[in-house]
Amino acid sequence: MLLAHKIELRPTPEQKDYLDRACGHRRHCYNQLLDYFSQKDESGQLVNKWSKAAAYQYYINVLRVKFPWYSEVSSRVTRNAIDDLDNAFKHFFRRCKNGEKPGYPRFKKRDRKDSFALREAEKFDVENRTLRIEKLGSRIELRQKVRFGGKCKQVTISKRAGKYYASILVETDEYDPKDVNRQPSVGVDVGIKSLATLSNGESFPASQPLKKELRKLRKEQKKLSRKVVGSNRRARAKLKVQKTHFRIARQRQAVAHQLSDYVTKTFDRIVIEDLNVKGMIKNRKLSRAIADVGFGMLRQMIEYKAKLRNCVVVIANRFFPSSKMCSSCGQIKQDLTLKDRVYNCDCGLSIDRDLNAALNLNRYSS
């Protein structure tokens, strides 16, 4: 299965220079090709009909000779512009055939969707958090590791608003939909104390670094609110808050990836609560805790990974009393409060509150 992961780059000034030139050369080559294959004679007929082979001939015999500086960067940077333009023409021909608005391929403009691609494994490689590109002497640092294990098939570098990104396409078998070793079913209770408790007794503790960052954020926000509007100090405090927000977002993402990876790799059927709604209407403190772990994101991740791995996700109805029901006898305890960490039932069951909820979810049938 081919999956893409887009990661921000941290290029040095020299590396930025290479990336900028590569984007520029690719755009130049693309525009040269488009110009050549769009020329018309006096009667309005195309002089050179587009075909990939003809484009390749023109590229080798004319463009590369005329513009020797193409070779400053990986030769594939400009060579791959042929494929890109071929795609644009294919779409154009298809739309013409279907009687849609044709949308003839357009010239690329500077600083608008600047990008280039390397589609040949020997022209680049990814190792830990670094990316090598042909003809660039040093490895570019990546902000994150590639999320999927497997062979990197192609990389597309793009530049947006002064930032550089690499979209890395990986051939991975981590999402094997026919995995036979998975267990049948699990209930996942997303909680306050721990991030999640599973019906098989495992639990994912709340991320300590995340908690620390959240405390820090609250302090910084308080400080910010006290600063005079328009002052330099306020600007600095604001920047601090933004940076903390960013770190928190990344940590939440990391935690959500861990949990969603685990449950979708290990179980065929995953039952989760419809907490999005429930948390918001029921309890402010609870909804705060849920927002802290980013439940919406967690649910989204579980759902998309389940799709890839061919598992079933069941969202329990929000009126399902997963916490209040005894997982042993089915009695419902109406007076259970959020403070009760242990569920004690008249039938003799005494069990961790979150585990009780996870067990009930595991048995949930819609």
Ligand SMILES: [Zn+2]
């Ligand atoms: Zn009971």
